[in-house]
Amino acid sequence: MKSRRGVFPAVVFCVLFPVLAVAEPNQPTVKMLHIFVQANENGVSFENIWVFEREDVNLPWEVGIDLPEGATALNVDEPNETESLKAGRIVRKKMPADSAMGAVGFSFIMPKNGDLCQTLIKSRYSIGSIVVFLSTPAVRLESNVLKMDESLTRRSDYAGIYTAEGLAGGAKIEINLKNLAAAGGRRIEIICLAGFAIIVIIALIILYYSRRTAVRGETTNEARSK
Amino acid sequence: MSITGCLGAGLSAAVFLLCSFAAVFALLSSALRGQTARIAFLLARAAIFAAALLSIAALLLLIRAFLTDDFSIALVGQYSSISLPAYYKLSAVWAGSAGSLFLWSAVILVLFAFWLAKSKAGDMRFNAVALSVGSAVCVGFSALLVFIEKPFDVSMPAISDGIGLNPLLQNFWMVIHPPLLFVGYAAFLIPFVIISAITLTGVAAGPAVYGQLRRWLMFAVCFLSLGIVTGARWSYIELGWGGYWSWDPVENASILPWFVAVAALHSLIGIKVANKFRLWTVVLAPVPFILCLVATFITRSGILQSVHSFGHSVVGAALLAFIAACLFVWLVSIIRFKKGFFAGPADISGFHLNEQEILLWVNIILVFTAAVVGVATFWPVIWQAAAGSTIAPARQFYDRLISILGILLALLIGLGSLAALPKYGNFIIKLLGCCAVGLICFGFAFNPGGRHFIISFACGIAAFSFVAVLIKLWFNLRSGSNISGGIAHTGLLILVVAAGFSSSEQIVQASLAAGDKIIIGGYTVTYNSLKDESMAGVSKLGPEVTVKKGSFAKKLWPYNSLYPDGSSASEVAVYTGFLKDIYISFDGVGQNEQVIITAKEKPMMLWLWVGATLTIAGSALGFLRAKEVVNEK
Numbered sequence: 001m002k003s004r005r006g007v008f009p010a011v012v013f014c015v016l017f018p019v020l021a022v023a024e025p026n027q028p029t030v031k032m033l034h035i036f037v038q039a040n041e042n043g044v045s046f047e048n049i050w051v052f053e054r055e056d057v058n059l060p061w062e063v064g065i066d067l068p069e070g071a072t073a074l075n076v077d078e079p080n081e082t083e084s085l086k087a088g089r090i091v092r093k094k095m096p097a098d099s100a101m102g103a104v105g106f107s108f109i110m111p112k113n114g115d116l117c118q119t120l121i122k123s124r125y126s127i128g129s130i131v132v133f134l135s136t137p138a139v140r141l142e143s144n145v146l147k148m149d150e151s152l153t154r155r156s157d158y159a160g161i162y163t164a165e166g167l168a169g170g171a172k173i174e175i176n177l178k179n180l181a182a183a184g185g186r187r188i189e190i191i192c193l194a195g196f197a198i199i200v201i202i203a204l205i206i207l208y209y210s211r212r213t214a215v216r217g218e219t220t221n222e223a224r225s226k
Numbered sequence: 227m228s229i230t231g232c233l234g235a236g237l238s239a240a241v242f243l244l245c246s247f248a249a250v251f252a253l254l255s256s257a258l259r260g261q262t263a264r265i266a267f268l269l270a271r272a273a274i275f276a277a278a279l280l281s282i283a284a285l286l287l288l289i290r291a292f293l294t295d296d297f298s299i300a301l302v303g304q305y306s307s308i309s310l311p312a313y314y315k316l317s318a319v320w321a322g323s324a325g326s327l328f329l330w331s332a333v334i335l336v337l338f339a340f341w342l343a344k345s346k347a348g349d350m351r352f353n354a355v356a357l358s359v360g361s362a363v364c365v366g367f368s369a370l371l372v373f374i375e376k377p378f379d380v381s382m383p384a385i386s387d388g389i390g391l392n393p394l395l396q397n398f399w400m401v402i403h404p405p406l407l408f409v410g411y412a413a414f415l416i417p418f419v420i421i422s423a424i425t426l427t428g429v430a431a432g433p434a435v436y437g438q439l440r441r442w443l444m445f446a447v448c449f450l451s452l453g454i455v456t457g458a459r460w461s462y463i464e465l466g467w468g469g470y471w472s473w474d475p476v477e478n479a480s481i482l483p484w485f486v487a488v489a490a491l492h493s494l495i496g497i498k499v500a501n502k503f504r505l506w507t508v509v510l511a512p513v514p515f516i517l518c519l520v521a522t523f524i525t526r527s528g529i530l531q532s533v534h535s536f537g538h539s540v541v542g543a544a545l546l547a548f549i550a551a552c553l554f555v556w557l558v559s560i561i562r563f564k565k566g567f568f569a570g571p572a573d574i575s576g577f578h579l580n581e582q583e584i585l586l587w588v589n590i591i592l593v594f595t596a597a598v599v600g601v602a603t604f605w606p607v608i609w610q611a612a613a614g615s616t617i618a619p620a621r622q623f624y625d626r627l628i629s630i631l632g633i634l635l636a637l638l639i640g641l642g643s644l645a646a647l648p649k650y651g652n653f654i655i656k657l658l659g660c661c662a663v664g665l666i667c668f669g670f671a672f673n674p675g676g677r678h679f680i681i682s683f684a685c686g687i688a689a690f691s692f693v694a695v696l697i698k699l700w701f702n703l704r705s706g707s708n709i710s711g712g713i714a715h716t717g718l719l720i721l722v723v724a725a726g727f728s729s730s731e732q733i734v735q736a737s738l739a740a741g742d743k744i745i746i747g748g749y750t751v752t753y754n755s756l757k758d759e760s761m762a763g764v765s766k767l768g769p770e771v772t773v774k775k776g777s778f779a780k781k782l783w784p785y786n787s788l789y790p791d792g793s794s795a796s797e798v799a800v801y802t803g804f805l806k807d808i809y810i811s812f813d814g815v816g817q818n819e820q821v822i823i824t825a826k827e828k829p830m831m832l833w834l835w836v837g838a839t840l841t842i843a844g845s846a847l848g849f850l851r852a853k854e855v856v857n858e859k
Contacts, residue, residue, distance in 0.1 A: 150385055155791060188235050192372050195243040203250045210262050 028052040028063055029169075030127040031101070037177070039136040044117045044177055046071075047107040052125070054100055062094040063104060068119050070110055077105030119175040127167040132175065134160040142176045228298030230291050234378030237284035241335070242368035244277035249365050252358035256351055256427075267354050271342055274361060277368075278339035281332040288328065288377055292319050297388055300381040301325055307390035309763050309790060317401040318391045323526055323541065324375040326404055330522070331367035333405075333412040338364060341416050345438065349429045356423035359555065363415055366548045374541050393787060393795030399460035407453030407480065411522075413446035414483060414515035417490070418552070421512045425559035439511060440494050444849035446514065447487050448842055454480055455838045466796045466811045468731065468826045470834070473624040478603040479521035483514035485596035489589045490514070496589075499646075500582040506589055508563045512556050517596075519549045529607055581645040588638050595631050599624070625729065632722045633684050639715045640691025643698040656697055664690030681726040688719045695719065708851055714844025720837030727830035735813070737820045738769070747827030749801075749808050750774045756821060757783060763790040766797075768812040769821040773801045784812040784823065807831040 029052065036047040052063050067074065067089050074091070076082040082093045082104060095102035110119050134141055136159055141148075146162035153161045167173070248270040255266035288301070292315045297303045305318040305325070320326040338360045345353075371377065394400075420439055424431050431439075457480070458470040471477060490510035496503030523529070527542025601608075602619045609617045644657060668686025672679070699712035736744050738753040745751070750773075757770045768785025782799035789795075801808040806829045813822040 148385075150387065153385065155389075188239050189373055192239050192242050192369075195239075196246045199243070199247050199250050203254045206262070206266070207254055207257060210258050 028054045028061060028095075028125055030123065030125050031129075033123075033127055033130045035130070035132045035175075037132055037134045037136070037141070037175070039112075039117065039139050039177060043072075043109045043111045044119075045107060045109050046119065048105065050104045052095070052102050052104070057098055057100050060094070060097045062092060063102070064090050064092045064124065065104060065106075066090055066122050066124065067108060068110065068121055070119075071108040072111065073107075073109040075107045082106065115178060117177040119177075121173040121175065123167065123171055123173065124169060126169045127171065128165065130164045130167070130173065132162040133158050134162065134177075140178045142174075142178065144174045145171070146173070146175070228296070228380055230287060230296050230299055231378050231380040234284055234287050234291075234299070235376070237280050237287065238368065238371050238376070238378060241277045241280050241284065242365065242372045244273045244280065245335075245361055245364040245368050248273035248277065249358055249361035252354050252361055256354035256358060263350065263354070267350065267357065270354075270357055270361065274335070274342060274357070274364070275339050277364065278335040281335045281368075284378075285328065285332045288325070289316065289319055292316065295388070297385045298380055299377075300379045301377050303381045303385050303388040305388070305391055307388040307791075310391055310396075311762070313401055314391055314396050317395065317404075320404045320408075321391055321395055324371070324377040324379075326408070327367075327375050327522075327526075327541070328371055328377045329405065330408040330411060331364075331371055333408050334367055334415055335364055337409070337412050338415060338419075341419075341438075341442070346434055348432075348434065349427065351427045352423050352429040355426050356419045359422045359426075360415060360419040363418075363552075366551070370541060370544055370548075374544055390789070390791055390793075393789055393793050394464055396795070397460055397464045399456045399464070403453060403456040403460055406449055406456055410446050410448075410450030410453050411483070411515075411518040413442055413449060414487065414518055416442035417446070418512040418515040418556075421508055422555050422559055425508060425562040428562070428564065436494070436497070439507075440491070441849055443487055443491050443494070443511065443514075444845055447484065447491065448845040448849055450480070450484050450487070451838070451842045451845060454484065455835075455842065458838075459835070462831075463798060463800060464795075466798050468733075468798075468809050468811075468828060473621050475603050476521070476525050478599050478624075479517070479524045482596050482600055482603075483517040483521070485592045485599070486510055486517060487514040489592035489596075492585050492588050492592075496582065496585045500585070502582060503585065503589075505563055509560055510589075510593070512552075512559060516549060516552045516556060517600075519545060519552060523549060524603070581642065584638055584642045584645050588635065588642065591631055591634055591638070595627070598627060629680055629684070629726065632725070633680070633687050636684065636687045636691050636719055636722050639719060640687070640694040643691065643694040643712070643715065646698060647701060656694075660690045660693040660697075663693045678730065681730065684726045685723055688723045692716065692719050708848070710844045710846075710848035710851055712844070713847060714841050717837045717840025717842070717844055720833055721841060722837075724830040724834035724837055728828055728834055730829065732827040733824065734826075735822070735824045737816045737822050739818065739820050742820075744825060746825045747806050747808060747829075748775055749827075751808070751810065751823075751825050753821060753823070754781075756815075756819070757785070759785075764788065768797075769823060771799075771810060771823070773808050773810075782808075782810055784810045786812055786814075802832050804832060805829065 031051045031053045033051070034049045036045075038045045038047075048065075050063070050065060054061060064085070074084055074088050076084065076091060078093075082091060084090065085092055091104060091106050093102070093104045110117050130146065132141070132143075132146055133156075139159065141160060141162055143162065143164075145164040145167065147164065149161050149163045152163070153159075164173070251266045251270035251273070255263045255270060257263075258266060288299070290296075291299045291302050292306050293312060295302070295306065295308050295315075301322055301324055302318075305321040306315050310318065318325075320329045342357065342360075345356075417439055420431075420435060420442075423429070424435065457477070461472070462468070462470040487510075490507060490513070493503040493506035493510055497507060523542060523545040526545065529542065602623065606616045606618045609615065640660060644653075644660070647653065647656070664686045667689035668682055671682040671685035673682065695712050695715045699709055699716075701707075702709045702712060732747060734744050734746050736742075738744070740753060740755055743750050743752045752772045752774065754770045754772060756767065758765065758767045760766070765788040766785045767788070768783055770781060770783050773780050773782055780801055782801060784799040785797050787795050787797060796811060798809060798811045800810070806827055809826040809828050811824045813824055816822050
């Protein structure tokens with residue numbers, strides 16, 4: 001009996017798991033995800049547009065998107081229809097029951113850690129395609145799944161356009177931004193400013209000592225003439 | 227960071243530091259006396275020479291990056307591509323805001339260093355102040371390149387091919403137009419420096435300084451004219467609208483220094499022939515350089531809309547501060563003006579007309595033109611600030627203004643030439659001869675109901691002045707005097723007439739099937755067939771046409787170019803005749819595979835370029851002979 005009790009749930013699980021995994025017939029998928037990334041001095045702004053689709057219509061449906069750790073300043077596009085849950089960590093939107101497609105738009109800011117900004121986006125749903133539009137030049141984007149599309153980048157005004165396709169549900173998308181050129185540029189600027197300051201100080205010292213020598217010389221000449 | 231990026235940024239920083247050193251030590255030299263002052267001056271001078279050399283090295287490094295497709299440099303990726311021909315890769319160096327500013331900065335440093343090397347040792351304080359003013363300007367430019375517009379910024383992420391050069395800029399004239407313009411702009415620094423040094427030190431300028439002022443103004447006017455004319459030629463054959471000057475804010479900004487510099491040159495002549503016009507010279511000679519900065523501000527600040535501008539850029543605020551500093555130096559120069567600044571010979575005997583008054587009127591007209599064009603250019607900004615809406619003067623406003631002032635200047639050229647004639651000979655006969663030729667030309671050009679009266683009038687006045695200039699040229703050739711002014715004035719008169727005639731163009735737009743003809747300006751234009759060609763990834767498609775008149779026939783091919791990146795550009799075809807151009811542009815393919823073309827008859831276009839070339843040749847000759855002119859009595 002003891003062993004039967006153990007086997008039964010296992011059999012049930014084995015029978016039901018494939019059904020659960022394959023089923024969820026009305027599970028939405030992300031048709032496309034566009035992320036517009038712009039870095040400034042305060043942090044990195046991520047503007048997201050998630051476009052969902054599902055197979056069946058006429059059933060109520062809603063989607064939920066987990067925000068990455070550390071995201072602040074959440075701003076949703078349609079506040080009447082979109083809500084944030086769990087202290088702003090999840091963005092949820094109820095979609096129209098009669099539609100097969102719907103979009104969620106929101107933005108958040110990720111803080112910078114020195115010249116590095118690390119973002120980890122976890123998707124509950126499978127994603128058809130992701131396009132990340134990077135506006136800030138002199139910023140390097142590194143990712144585990146995204147690759148830069150040179151052809152698209154060349155034809156656009158963006159500093160870089162990165163794409164990825166066909167990600168499974170639960171995938172983790174790392175977006176790491178490194179502000180390398182700014183560090184180098186600032187170093188040059190600091191050297192220039194410091195150099196300029198040193199030149200001015202040296203000139204002032206020369207001026208001071210030359211004037212003092214001149215005054216002394218005049219005093220000595222005056223004493224001699226007396 | 228790439229090696230080129232690192233090295234370039236390092237060179238830019240070194241140039242900035244050397245210029246700063248030169249400015250501070252030159253200032254120190256002017257505040258000190260004796261051996262210390264001399265050592266400080268020599269060190270500052272050496273720093274400028276070193277900065278000029280490093281600036282050339284940095285420019286060569288950037289050119290190398292473009293020619294070798296080093297896309298680790300962001301500027302290369304933005305304006306060049308692997309498939310771009312080598313000569314366009316070279317012009318892509320100055321296609322962007324940072325690249326062109328870099329070129330201008332390098333040219334300024336080189337010309338300033340050249341002037342320092344060539345200028346004879348004179349008064350120590352004069353030299354020190356001149357060096358400190360010039361170096362301060364160089365500090366400003368190098369600071370812009372270190373802190374704001376960085377040409378050696380690296381490309382993040384690294385790319386394997388660039389965006390490429392705008393198709394409109396892929397034209398021979400655009401390869402040479404910016405460098406010529408920047409040489410002109412940069413050369414105006416020297417008169418600015420000389421006048422500032424004269425007025426700030428109170429040292430009277432001798433013939434050597436007078437000669438330098440004249441030479442550098444001539445040099446700058448010559449190159450600025452070349453820059454303007456090459457830009458106009460590009461506009462004529464590349465933009466496809468059939469014009470060469472559209473009174474665009476950036477075009478206006480480039481011609482403002484020209485007007486003022488020409489007025490300053492005439493003031494210098496006034497000092498020589500009438501021993502007057504000293505204040506005019508002190509006021510006008512530094513202004514072209516300030517106006518060049520204003521032109522740069524208009525191009526880069528985004529304050530005025532223009533097809534030539536680089537769009538909005540943060541460099542605008544820095545340039546505004548730069549302009550304010552230069553204006554301050556200029557105002558101080560005027561306040562400190564004294565009559566004894568220029569020593570010039572007084573030799574006003576032997577002239578029938580009062581040459582002094584003619585020079586005064588020339589100056590008034592040129593300065594007035596510059597002022598009106600300047601205010602009209604900034605009118606949208608002024609009106610926006612005053613009334614909250616944008617309103618810009620129409621092209622007709624500029625055309626009318628310039629046609630009236632151009633005729634007045636043409637008349638003054640004739641009167642000035644007659645005034646400069648020596649007393650011997652039959653002056654009255656010469657005057658009457660000029661008037662007779664003028665009247666005859668007016669009669670020939672006058673066409674009631676057809677041509678505009680003002681064009682006929684301009685033709686008469688130009689003919690009058692043309693004969694006067696020829697007489698003066700003949701006298702000058704006989705006496706071995708300078709003929710550069712005569713050549714430049716002849717060119718200007720031809721330019722005035724040609725510009726007037728070219729404004730009355732005839733346009734025909736037609737949809738043609740193969741074999742169809744249109745007639746324009748006495749020429750028959752026949753559409754033969756649609757021709758296509760592909761070269762280096764660029765597809766060209768357009769109608770081949772034959773322009774025919776009598777036994778003369780010439781095939782032309784206006785086409786549209788489609789570039790690999792999807793961008794396109796229209797290329798016109800021009801037949802240049804002795805008296806008129808036939809200008810054909812391809813507008814597309816219509817129904818039933820008929821081609822749509824626009825044909826224009828543009829009168830006197832050849833003479834417009836001839837006039838401009840003569841004007842430039844005259845100023846070039848004036849520059850080459852400036853030394854002899856100073857010594858002439």
